[in-house]
Amino acid sequence: xxxxxxxxxxxxxxxxxxxxxxxxxxxxxxxxxxxxxxxxxxxxxxxxxxxxxxxxxxxxxxxxxxxxxxxxxxxxxxxxxxxxxxxxxxxxxxxxxxxxxxxxxxxxxxxxxxxxxxxxxxxxxxxxxxxxxxxxxxxxxxxxxxxxxxxxxxxxxxxxxxxxxxxxxxxxxxxxxxxxxxxxxxxxxxxxxxxxxxxxxxxxxxxxxxxxxxxxxxxxxxxxxxxxxxxxxxxxxxxxxxxxxxxxxxxxxxxxxxxxxxxxxxxxxxxxxxxx
Amino acid sequence: xxxxxxxxxxxxxxxxxxxxxxxxxxxxxxxxxxxxxxxxxxxxxxxxxxxxxxxxxxxxxxxxxxxxxxxxxxxxxxxxxxxxxxxxxxxxxxxxxxxxxxxxxxxxxxxxxxxxxxxxxxxxxxxxxxxxxxxxxxxxxxxxxxxxxxxxxxxxxxxxxxxxxxxxxxxxxxxxxxxxxxxxxxxxxxxxxxxxxxxxxxxxxxxxxxxxxxxxxxxxxxxxxxxxxxxxxxxxxxxxxxxxxxxxxxxxxxxxxxxxxxxxxxxxxxxxxxxxxxxxxxxxxxxxxxxxxxxxxxxxxxxxxxxxxxxxxxxxxxxxxxxxxxxxxxxxxxxxxxxxxxxxxxxxxxxxxxxxxxxxxxxxxxxxxxxxxxxxxxxxxxxxxxxxxxxxxxxxxxxxxxxxxxxxxxxxxxxxxxxxxxxxxxxxxxxxxxxxxxxxxxxxxxxxxxxxxxxxxxxxxxxxxxxxxxxxxxxxxxxxxxxxxxxxxxxxxxxxxxxxxxxxxxxxxxxxxxxxxxxxxxxxxxxxxxxxxxxx
Numbered sequence: 078x079x080x081x082x083x084x085x086x087x088x089x090x091x092x093x094x095x096x097x098x099x100x101x102x103x104x105x106x107x108x109x110x111x112x113x114x115x116x117x118x119x120x121x122x123x124x125x126x127x128x129x130x131x132x133x134x135x136x137x138x139x140x141x142x143x144x145x146x147x148x149x150x151x152x153x154x155x156x157x158x159x160x161x162x163x164x165x166x167x168x169x170x171x172x173x174x175x176x177x178x179x180x181x182x183x184x185x186x187x188x189x190x191x192x193x194x195x196x197x198x199x200x201x202x203x204x205x206x207x208x209x210x211x212x213x214x215x216x217x218x219x220x221x222x223x224x225x226x227x228x229x230x231x232x233x234x235x236x237x238x239x240x241x242x243x244x245x246x247x248x249x250x251x252x253x254x255x256x257x258x259x260x261x262x263x264x265x266x267x268x269x270x271x272x273x274x275x276x277x278x279x280x281x282x283x284x285x286x287x288x289x290x291x292x293x294x295x296x297x298x299x300x301x302x303x304x305x306x307x308x309x310x311x312x313x314x315x316x317x318x319x320x321x322x323x324x325x326x327x328x329x330x331x332x333x334x335x336x337x338x339x340x341x342x343x344x345x346x347x348x349x350x351x352x353x
Numbered sequence: 354x355x356x357x358x359x360x361x362x363x364x365x366x367x368x369x370x371x372x373x374x375x376x377x378x379x380x381x382x383x384x385x386x387x388x389x390x391x392x393x394x395x396x397x398x399x400x401x402x403x404x405x406x407x408x409x410x411x412x413x414x415x416x417x418x419x420x421x422x423x424x425x426x427x428x429x430x431x432x433x434x435x436x437x438x439x440x441x442x443x444x445x446x447x448x449x450x451x452x453x454x455x456x457x458x459x460x461x462x463x464x465x466x467x468x469x470x471x472x473x474x475x476x477x478x479x480x481x482x483x484x485x486x487x488x489x490x491x492x493x494x495x496x497x498x499x500x501x502x503x504x505x506x507x508x509x510x511x512x513x514x515x516x517x518x519x520x521x522x523x524x525x526x527x528x529x530x531x532x533x534x535x536x537x538x539x540x541x542x543x544x545x546x547x548x549x550x551x552x553x554x555x556x557x558x559x560x561x562x563x564x565x566x567x568x569x570x571x572x573x574x575x576x577x578x579x580x581x582x583x584x585x586x587x588x589x590x591x592x593x594x595x596x597x598x599x600x601x602x603x604x605x606x607x608x609x610x611x612x613x614x615x616x617x618x619x620x621x622x623x624x625x626x627x628x629x630x631x632x633x634x635x636x637x638x639x640x641x642x643x644x645x646x647x648x649x650x651x652x653x654x655x656x657x658x659x660x661x662x663x664x665x666x667x668x669x670x671x672x673x674x675x676x677x678x679x680x681x682x683x684x685x686x687x688x689x690x691x692x693x694x695x696x697x698x699x700x701x702x703x704x705x706x707x708x709x710x711x712x713x714x715x716x717x718x719x720x721x722x723x724x725x726x727x728x729x730x731x732x733x734x735x736x737x738x739x740x741x742x743x744x745x746x747x748x749x750x751x752x753x754x755x756x757x758x759x760x761x762x763x764x765x766x767x768x769x770x771x772x773x774x775x776x777x778x779x780x781x782x783x784x785x786x787x788x789x790x791x792x793x794x795x796x797x798x799x800x801x802x803x804x805x806x807x808x809x810x811x812x813x814x815x816x817x818x819x820x821x822x823x824x825x826x827x828x829x830x831x832x833x834x835x836x837x838x839x840x841x842x843x844x845x846x847x848x849x850x851x852x853x854x855x856x857x858x859x860x861x862x863x864x865x866x867x868x869x870x871x872x873x874x875x876x877x878x879x880x881x882x883x884x885x886x887x888x889x
Binding site for chain 2: 114
C-alpha cells in the first residue's frame with residue numbers, strides 16, 4: 078500500500094499508472110466495448126475517420142472497423158507483453174537465483190548460457206523462433222521471453238551474490254535452514270525489487286517486439302494486433318495514413334505508459350529503501 | 354562504372370540522337386520512335402539462375418527475355434497470336450508427330466558466332482526437354498530434332514503432340530541458347546546462366562547483386578533499326594512501396610508486374626507525367642484459386658464445396674481487394690484465353706442463404722456457438738492480394754458458420770505445407786494460366802501427381818472422367834476436337850469443384866510518359882523490348 082502511495086506521489090508514476098489502468102480496463106471490457114469479431118467486414122472499405130458515428134476511426138481496406146481493431150488489439154498487446162515479461166522474469170529469477178546461490182561450476186555454466194542469449198539480438202531470436210515453429214500467440218510469447226530472460230537473470234544473480242554474504246543469511250544457515258528454503262524465503266524477497274523495476278521495461282520491449290513481429294507478418298493472423306494493423310496500413314500510407322497512425326498512437330501511448338510506470342516504480346522503491 | 358558516370362554519357366548520346374532524329378525525314382511509325390537513351394526499370398527479384406531456357410518463369414523472363422529470344426513471341430495481331438522471332442514459320446504434320454520450323458537467317462549470337470538450327474536442336478534436346486520446368490511437359494515425347502540445313506529444324510515426337518499446344522507454348526518454352534557455350538559443360542552450373550549469351554536486342558553487360566542488371570544495345574541485332582534504346586537498367590527495388598516514389602522522383606521510368614501497389618495506382622495516375630497501363634499482360638493471366646484438401650471428410654462432400662463457392666462474394670473480391678483491376682472467374686480457363694474459354698458452365702452466385710441451406714443439407718448443422726466445423730486456411734504469401742483474400746475468406750466462411758483458422762507462412766514453408774505435407778484444408782493459390790490448359794490449369798486438378806510438386810493437385814482429388822478428358826486432349830492433334838475437350842473440362846471442373854476459381858487478374862505497368870511503345874504485346878513485360886523507346 079505504501080508502495081502505491083509512493084508511486085502515485087511521483088508525477089510519472091501517477092500518469093503511468095493512469096494510462097495502464099485505462100488500457101487494462103479497455104482490454105478487459107473489449108467484448109463489451111466492441112462486441113463481435115473485430116476482424117469482421119463491417120462497412121464500406123476505406124471509410125475515412127471521423128465521418129461515421131458507427132465507425133469513428135473509419136475502416137480499413139477490407140472494411141473492418143479500425144476502432145474495434147484498436148480496442149481488441151489492446152488485449153493482444155497487453156496479454157502478450159505481460160505474459161512474455163512474466164515468463165522472462167520467472168526464468169530469469171530462477172536461473173539468477175540458482176547461479177548466484179550455488180556459485181562455482183553451476184554459476185559458471187549458467188552464466189555462459191546467459192551470455193549466449195545476450196549476444197544474440199533478441200528480435201532476431203524471436204524472428205527465427207516464430208518462423209520455424211509457426212505463428213500463434215503462445216509461440217510469440219515464448220519467442221519474446223527467450224530473448225528477454227537474460228537481463229533479469231544477471232540482475233538477480235548480482236543481487237543474490239551480495240545478499241548471500243549478509244549476516245542474516247549466515248545465521249539462517251547456522252540454525253539449519255534448508256538451502257532451498259534460504260534461497261526462496263530469505264534471498265529472493267530481498268533480491269526482487271530491482272528486478273521488478275526492470276520488469277516494466279521488459280513489458281514495454283515485449284509489446285514492441287510483438288508489434289514488430291506482426292508487422293513482418295509473423296504474428297497470429299487470427300487475432301487483431303496493432304503491428305499487423307500498421308503493416309496493412311503501410312501499403313496505403315500515402316492515401317490513407319490514418320490506418321497506420323491510429324494503431325501507431327495506441328502503441329506509443331502504451332509503451333510510454335509502461336515506461337512512466339516503471340520510472341515511478343523505481344523511484345517509489347528507492348524511496349522505500351531510503352526510508353527503511 | 355557508377356550510375357552517375359553512365360548518366361552523363363547517356364545524356365550526351367541521347368542529345369546526339371535527338372539531333373539526328375530531328376534532322377532526318379519521317380519514317381514509318383515504329384521506326385519513328387526516337388533512338389537512344391537509357392531506360393531504368395524497377396526489378397523486385399534477383400533469380401539465382403537467369404537462364405530462361407532452364408527456368409521458364411516470369412521473374413527470369415523479365416530480365417532475360419531482352420537477351421535470349423524465343424522462336425516466336427505472343428502478339429495481338431499476328432497469326433495464331435504469334436509474331437516470329439528466331440523462327441519465321443512453323444508447320445505441323447497431319448499425324449502430329451513432327452513440327453518443322455524455318456529459322457531466321459543472318460542472326461548472330463552476342464559473341465559473334467552465327468545462330469543455326471544446331472543451336473535449336475541442342476536447346477530442345479539438352480535443355481528444354483530434360484531441364485526446363487515447362488519444357489518437360491510440352492516436349493515430353495520429343496525424340497529427335499533433325500537439322501537438314503542451317504535454317505531448318507524438324508522436331509520429331511514419339512507420340513502425337515498437338516501443334517496447338519506447341520504454338521501456345523512457344524513464347525514461354527522456346528528460349529534458344531548457344532550450343533557452343535553450353536555443349537559438354539554442366540548445363541545447370543554454366544556461368545552463362547547468369548552472364549547470358551543470346552541473340553536478343555540487348556547484351557548482358559553487368560550484374561551487381563542487390564543493385565542492378567545492366568543490358569546494353571546489340572549493334573548486330575537482326576531487326577533493322579532496333580533496338581531503340583542504348584541501355585536497359587533493372588534496378589533492384591525489393592520494397593514495393595518504394596517503386597511508386599522512385600517513379601515520381603524520376604529515379605526509374607518504368608515499374609512492371611504491379612511493382613506499384615494497386616492501392617497506390619489511383620493516386621499515382623493523377624501525377625503528371627506518369628501513365629498507368631493495365632494492357633500487356635493478357636498472356637500472363639493469374640488466377641485466384643481456393644485449393645481444397647479433399648482428404649477432409651467435410652470438404653469431400655460436393656455440397657460443402659458448393660456452399661463455399663456460394664459464400665464468396667466475387668464482386669467484393671474484384672472491387673475491394675483488386676480495386677477493379679481483375680475479373681470474376683467462372684471456371685478454370687480465364688476469359689483472356691478466348692480460344693478455350695467457355696462461359697457456359699455452372700456458376701455460383703454470392704448467396705449466403707443458399708450456402709447455409711447446402712451446409713445444413715450436407716448434415717453439418719450449426720453448433721451452439723454458431724459454427725459448423727473448423728478448417729485450416731493457408732493463404733499463399735506471394736502477393737498482397739492473396740493474403741488479403743485469405744483474410745476475406747475467413748470472414749466469408751464465418752458468415753456461413755465455418756470457422757477458418759488462418760495460418761501464415763513464408764513461401765518455402767507454405768509450399769512444403771501445402772504441396773508436400775498436405776497440412777491444409779483450404780489454401781489460397783495464385784496459379785498462372787500459360788496460354789494452354791495442358792501446361793497450366795489442368796495440372797491443378799488431374800490426379801496422380803506425386804507429393805512435393807509445387808502448384809499441382811495435392812488436395813487428393815481424383816476424378817476418372819476428368820483425368821480421361823485431360824489425357825485425351827493431350828494427344829488430340831485436331832485443333833477443333835482438342836478445344837472441344839477443354840470446353841468439357843471446364844464444365845466438369847465448374848460442376849464438381851475440385852477447386853474454386855474466384856478471380857483472374859493481370860498486372861499493371863506504371864511508366865513515365867516518356868517511355869514509348871509500352872504494352873504492345875500480350876507478354877510485353879517479358880518480351881524483348883526491341884521497339885521500346887524513350888522520348889528525350
